[in-house]
Amino acid sequence: xxxxxxxxxxxxxxxxxxxxxxxxxxxxxxxxxxxxxxxxxxxxxxxxxxxxxxxxxxxxxxxxxxxxxxxxxxxxxxxxxxxxxxxxxxxxxxxxxxxxxxxxxxxxxxxxxxxxxxxxxxxxxxxxxxxxxxxxxxxxxxxxxxxxxxxxxxxxxxxxxxxxxxxxxxxxxxxxxxxxxxxxxxxxxxxxxxxxxxxxxxxxxxxxxxxxxxxxxxxxxxxxxxxxxxxxxxxxxxxxxxxxxxxxxxxxxxxxxxxxxxxxxxxxxxxxxxxxxxxxxxxxxxxxxxxxxxxxxxxxxxxxxxxxxxxxxxxxxxxxx
Amino acid sequence: xxxxxxxxxxxxxxxxxxxxxxxxxxxxxxxxxxxxxxxxxxxxxxxxxxxxxxxxxxxxxxxxxxxxxxxxxxxxxxxxxxxxxxxxxxxxxxxxxxxxxxxxxxxxxxxxxxxxxxxxxxxxxxxxxxxxxxxxxxxxxxxxxxxxxxxxxxxxxxxxxxxxxxxxxxxxxxxxxxxxxxxxxxxxxxxxxxxxxxxxxxxxxxxxxxxxxxxxxxxxxxxxxxxxxxxxxxxxxxxxxxxxxxxxxxxxxxxxxxxxxxxxxxxxxxxxxxxxxxxxxxxxxxxxxxxxxxxxxxxxxxxxxxxxxxxxxxxxxxxxxxxxxxxx
Numbered sequence: 119x120x121x122x123x124x125x126x127x128x129x130x131x132x133x134x135x136x137x138x139x140x141x142x143x144x145x146x147x148x149x150x151x152x153x154x155x156x157x158x159x160x161x162x163x164x165x166x167x168x169x170x171x172x173x174x175x176x177x178x179x180x181x182x183x184x185x186x187x188x189x190x191x192x193x194x195x196x197x198x199x200x201x202x203x204x205x206x207x208x209x210x211x212x213x214x215x216x217x218x219x220x221x222x223x224x225x226x227x228x229x230x231x232x233x234x235x236x237x238x239x240x241x242x243x244x245x246x247x248x249x250x251x252x253x254x255x256x257x258x259x260x261x262x263x264x265x266x267x268x269x270x271x272x273x274x275x276x277x278x279x280x281x282x283x284x285x286x287x288x289x290x291x292x293x294x295x296x297x298x299x300x301x302x303x304x305x306x307x308x309x310x311x312x313x314x315x316x317x318x319x320x321x322x323x324x325x326x327x328x329x330x331x332x333x334x335x336x337x338x339x340x341x342x343x344x345x346x347x348x349x350x351x352x353x354x355x356x357x358x359x360x361x362x363x364x365x366x367x368x369x370x371x372x373x374x375x376x377x378x379x380x381x382x383x384x385x386x387x388x389x390x391x392x393x394x395x396x397x398x399x400x401x402x403x404x405x406x407x408x409x410x411x412x413x414x415x416x417x418x419x420x421x422x423x424x425x426x427x428x429x430x431x432x433x434x435x436x437x438x439x
Numbered sequence: 440x441x442x443x444x445x446x447x448x449x450x451x452x453x454x455x456x457x458x459x460x461x462x463x464x465x466x467x468x469x470x471x472x473x474x475x476x477x478x479x480x481x482x483x484x485x486x487x488x489x490x491x492x493x494x495x496x497x498x499x500x501x502x503x504x505x506x507x508x509x510x511x512x513x514x515x516x517x518x519x520x521x522x523x524x525x526x527x528x529x530x531x532x533x534x535x536x537x538x539x540x541x542x543x544x545x546x547x548x549x550x551x552x553x554x555x556x557x558x559x560x561x562x563x564x565x566x567x568x569x570x571x572x573x574x575x576x577x578x579x580x581x582x583x584x585x586x587x588x589x590x591x592x593x594x595x596x597x598x599x600x601x602x603x604x605x606x607x608x609x610x611x612x613x614x615x616x617x618x619x620x621x622x623x624x625x626x627x628x629x630x631x632x633x634x635x636x637x638x639x640x641x642x643x644x645x646x647x648x649x650x651x652x653x654x655x656x657x658x659x660x661x662x663x664x665x666x667x668x669x670x671x672x673x674x675x676x677x678x679x680x681x682x683x684x685x686x687x688x689x690x691x692x693x694x695x696x697x698x699x700x701x702x703x704x705x706x707x708x709x710x711x712x713x714x715x716x717x718x719x720x721x722x723x724x725x726x727x728x729x730x731x732x733x734x735x736x737x738x739x740x741x742x743x744x745x746x747x748x749x750x751x752x753x754x755x756x757x758x759x760x761x762x763x764x765x766x767x
Contacts, residue, residue: 172626276714277483306482306653306715311697311708318707333627336656340699340708377631379656381700384680386660390632394596 121160122295122327123167123184127193130154130179134399151398153179155351156193158425161327161344163294168330168342170374174395175348177331181297184329185220197295216246219288223300225280229272235283236268242291257286261316278309285316289324297329302337314341335378339363347371350398350406357431367428367438370407405435413437442513443470444614444647445494450507450517452486452493461718463489463502465671466745471615471647476638478662478679479651480694482715486671487651491617493517494649495534496524512614530560533608537620539600543592549576549603550588553610560611575606579636598629602636609640616641619651634661655698659683667691670715670726675753676746687753687760689731725756733757 135141135148154176161167169177182188184195186202194201200214219242222228229238239257240250255265261282272280281301288296301317302310314337320326332338338345339359346356347368355368366372373391380386393410396402402409408418415437423434452464464486471477479487492498494509496519509517511531519527528534536542544552553572558565569588576584579602592600601621608616618637622630638661641648650662658665658679665682667675667690675688686692696709713730716722725743728734735757743754752758 172628278714307655307694308482308697308711309714311699311710314699315707315710334699335627336699374627377628379630379634379654379660381656381659381683381695381698383656383660384683387638388631388635388660390635391628394598394629395626 122163123161124196126158128157129192131191149399157353159346164325165343166328166341168338168345170338171348176351177348181299181331185297216291217294219293220297221284221288221301239287261286281313295327299331355433361430367433368435369411443472445471446510448508451505453505454502463671467673474645476648476662478658478665481668485668487668491619491651530611532615533613535608535618535621537623539604548589557610575610579606615647617649677752687758688755689733690727
């Protein structure tokens with residue numbers, strides 16, 4: 119299988135400095151926040167690639183860069199061998215843009231409350247001057263709503279139904295890739311199950327590729343074929359799902375697995391992880407995880423570990439073997 | 440069980456609206472003993488937060504307790520107002536909210552907020568209160584508490600802020616703590632820290648804790664008993680291990696089945712059809728029957744039994760696994 123999305127050396131730095139005058143008066147340096155740092159991975163066609171991490175790990179930023187909502191500072195994202203940020207051929211850019219769609223976390227904020235559902239769903243096609251007759255009705259039925267819902271407004275739907283409308287909108291332009299940024303974290307479990315099942319069905323029906331961004335390990339374990347674990351903007355471990363869950367190699371991945379509450383963990387006494395995610399403006403030197411790492415050695419605070427292959431996974435840790 | 444710290448009896452909360460009276464909490468009864476954590480789970484709109492707010496007297500009008508009793512250490516506290524309620528809150532019961540940033544005053548240092556609460560409820564001097572405040576922060580695991588006590592809430596991270604809120608809830612040594620989604624806004628690793636902290640404080644101080652959350656994993660690890668709510672009513676109540684592994688109410692079973700973990704290895708998740716009904720449009724009979732695959736005529740005609748009226752576990756006419764239970 120060929121890789122549909124190729125992310126290479128992706129870096130994104132945000133300038134979060136105070137305004138110029140404050141900096142001069144208070145003699146402050148520029149503050150640069152490295153949200154994503156040197157991230158590389160490939161997503162195969164018709165597979166689900168999941169990015170997991172805690173808040174501030176850069177997972178949403180990567181999603182936004184992939185769809186082109188945020189330009190990268192360095193590195194490239196190739197979709198079908200076209201780099202949206204640098205490609206000059208307008209026709210190619212147009213074609214790739216239609217191939218990639220996004221589903222956002224909050225279905226209450228991502229639908230225009232003044233538009234009817236028909237207009238919302240047909241917009242990705244209408245914007246390109248395509249034929250939208252009956253499109254919204256067909257898609258609504260595909261995502262488990264009724265064609266009669268097309269004339270309603272978003273406020274008439276529940277959270278789960280709204281997320282279905284978002285999915286229908288994402289499908290309108292017949293994309294190959296859908297970037298899903300926490301698509302179910304605003305939903306209740308029983309509704310989450312319905313939406314995840316729908317996403318699995320659609321993937322099979324249309325041969326979709328998902329870049330699935332989530333902090334929920336159980337959801338990721340259910341959905342993903344391949345998983346990348348992010349910590350402070352860096353990929354610390356990447357592996358096929360079963361290898362990652364059976365044999366996590368990076369201490370951060372292990373910590374994440376241990377800390378996640380388990381449904382069979384009755385009265386489990388967790389030794390909770392120490393410390394918190396450090397400030398991304400002044401990340402620790404060397405391996406960013408070393409201040410919290412239970413097995414850190416002196417080398418970890420000096421030298422940043424490179425990604426290397428260890429037993430079927432790619433791990434960025436000096437001590438993984 | 441000795442005398443429960445909190446005892447809720449047939450609690451009904453009503454909200455009068457133009458289109459009739461809604462009942463976000465309907466006939467709910469439960470006890471919490473000292474040193475026990477009762478988990479309250481349910482989906483949004485099930486009435487779990489409303490139950491907690493009713494107990495501590497934080498219902499926003501026009502919501503009101505229509506009937507039923509709330510007994511704290513055996514004394515009824517429902518309908519208390521003004522000074523009487525103020526003396527109970529903080530002293531006898533503490534509350535931990537979901538969002539630690541909005542539950543702290545941004546204009547006061549955490550020390551000032553802690554001292555204010557301590558001085559209000561305990562007959563001690565200001566200097567002693569200061570000492571108590573530092574101890575309270577140390578107890579919830581804030582490093583260098585003596586220095587951090589002069590910091591403002593915005594100078595703390597999310598997890599540390601939630602620790603301050605917990606210290607605030609516990610500083611006047613209450614008998615009951617109501618924790619409403621205390622870890623929902625936090626990352627997994629911080630969530631594990633806060634859950635461990637709650638468990639330790641509960642064990643060491645013998646505080647009764649009502650832990651409201653929608654996360655079944657947190658319930659499994661922290662709670663001793665669990666109450667499952669659906670559309671304002673208790674669906675199931677029992678020891679956490681029994682309820683989670685051996686659900687009697689079809690809703691509990693559906694809820695457990697739809698979590699990705701329970702369906703591990705299966706391509707599709709089990710799902711409950713439909714969605715929870717709106718309070719204004721509850722179906723006739725048992726509120727769960729339109730989504731229930733075991734529903735029979737009786738479920739459509741009569742509201743579900745109250746838990747105490749049947750086996751003390753599930754509010755269902757046809758609970759799962761009941762015959763097997765009787766035989767062995």
